[in-house]
Amino acid sequence: MKKVAVYPGSFDPITQGHLDIIQRGARVFDHVVVAVLHNSQKKPLFTVEERVHLIREVTQEIGNVEVDHFEGLLVDYIHNRKATNVIRGLRAITDFEYELQFASMMKKLDVNIETLFMMTNNQYSFLSSGIVKEVAQYGGDVGNLVPAIVEEALKQKYMK
Structure with a gap:
């Protein structure tokens, strides 16, 4: 059976x-779905379509990565994709509390979904889309x- 993982996020920008x-x-996984979240509560710089396009461009050389988008509950999306794993990146200890709550809620919603935390490379530990x-x-x-x-896409957005 293929091990499928979903890596969810806003990726505004990647x-x-x-x-x-x-x-x-x-x-680590046979198939990774990078799932761009459409969050109606946020005002993103890039549209969902633009984010999906950018991620597809930068991941096209990785054969087992797919880019998609979703809205609603992540657990429902994971079920629809027949995945059993979630990938979450950790930059620093400050991320851990939120991510622990996230993983605990995911486990509460479905005991069969495992959350894998991956520490980011040290050179990116300060990095966020907001910065x-x-x-x-x-x-x-x-x-x-x-x-x-x-x-280049950021330059185009801010030149307007």
């Missing part, structure tokens, strides 16, 4: 830290923080 987790998750957007908004160099296509 960073090198996210990409690191995707690449490593793809080595990237803030630096890019003011014309700062984000070239080593995001893939080149994402850097």
